[in-house]
Amino acid sequence: MSNAAEFPGGGADTTDAASADVNETPTAAVEVASPPRRGLGRGFEVLIGGAGTPELAHLPIEQIHANPRQPRRRFEHEATAGLADSIRSQGVLQPVVVRPRLEGGYELIAGERRWRASREAGLATLPCVIREADDRDTLLLGLVENVAREDLSVIEEARGYALLMDEFELSLGEVSERVGRSKPAISNKTRLLELPDDVLAMVERGELSEGHARAVLAVPDQAERRKLARKIISQGLSVRAAERAARWSGAKTKPRTKSAVDPVLAAKIRDGLKRLTGLEARVAPGKVELQWNDEADLENLAEALARLGL
Structure with missing residues (x-):
């Protein structure tokens, strides 16, 4: 404002x-x-x-x-x-x-x-x-x-949501309810954090719009994402033209075997495993780890698996 x-x-x-x-x-x-x-x-x-x-x-x-x-x-x-x-x-x-x-x-x-x-x-x-x-309520209120004032850049907003879900372990639904944004809107914004840091900086400086950033995100390779971002800026591409360029770049690039972890999806997995097993979970590219301290934790895990028929 x-x-x-x-x-x-x-x-x-x-x-x-x-x-x-x-x-x-x-x-x-x-x-x-x-x-x-x-x-x-x-x-x-x-x-x-x-x-x-x-x-x-x-x-x-x-x-x-x-x-x-x-x-x-x-x-x-x-x-x-x-x-x-x-x-x-x-x-x-x-x-x-x-x-x-x-x-x-x-x-x-x-x-x-x-x-x-x-x-x-x-x-x-x-x-x-x-x-x-x-600290959690302070971040939420900020x-x-x-x-409400539309004072945040899309990247600042995305980082705030990701912090609530990652560090303070709020679910996507809880964040949506408390900040008054839809779950798809929050999920779409936090996915932008998968972009390389230099591309995120371009968005924060206003050189790339949120629509441009989404087009760049459609490219699976980080190096190709950087190339497309620079091309958008140097050639002044519209969002639609950037989307066409992203489809062309994606067709030339093999998908990664281990994709970056979506912070929203990672938070949902951690929440679900915590409720199911009582154990803290870590979600990383290509793996999900459960953290246990003693035999009682393992017994609780075995009981949770038994309830699932495993």
């Missing part, structure tokens, strides 16, 4: 009470602000975990830290500078969402661009909603906000 000083559910509110004293010098105690007069929008209610208007706290901006798991990696300086100008004239019209850190201070859950722009604008305090959230 071009102006993050707007509410998800409506236009900007220049009389918002949340921004009234945002430039005051911070004190030792946290200053609690009056609730804003207008609703914060459906997207914000998702982030704060319930309906109704939340109570806001004005926190010293130096006590707020970026989230290292923030799905969004690229922040355009021009857009941030424009938002900083808006904040200087109107204040921060929508608070950020933070969680307390064990080592002190607060970590951003949502609103990093507003935080960056507020620092650039020279603000001393920032209106915040404070909530308790673990994805919810950025997906």
Whole structure:
């Protein structure tokens, strides 16, 4: 969105009470602000975990830290500078969402661009909603906000989904339900992570569209994928032309004997084996491994196989 000083559910509110004293010098105690007069929008209610208007706290901006798991990696300086100008004239019209850190201070859950722009604008305090959230919920909430605002690149979005399924072991269905995306949409995006890193970088820089990336992904060989990506850029191929080139390249290339592991499919396999056997599983190209610690684990595995008639 071009102006993050707007509410998800409506236009900007220049009389918002949340921004009234945002430039005051911070004190030792946290200053609690009056609730804003207008609703914060459906997207914000998702982030704060319930309906109704939340109570806001004005926190010293130096006590707020970026989230290292923030799905969004690229922040355009021009857009941030424009938002900083808006904040200087109107204040921060929508608070950020933070969680307390064990080592002190607060970590951003949502609103990093507003935080960056507020620092650039020279603000001393920032209106915040404070909530308790673990690492998984923090990643989920960051994805919810950025997906709703369409702030993420397709690769940033895909990496967020893959992290939820791989590191936090959420199923595809759970991710779909929590972020409000269909399962096919999530699966299609995470498959793009099979592309070589240099091709992923082309997508993130905007040199290749998501449609172009899907065409490149149809080629089974990584070296051929790189060649096709460079050809698309150098010749300015349309998505349809790229798809034709991918079919031609694929016809010349023998399929790999061991394909890259689809992270969505791998998560489903791990979940299923965990429910069936009680054992942790590792899915790698060409193999699936079950990890056991003692004879009791093996007995549980034997019983699970017996239930299947094996």
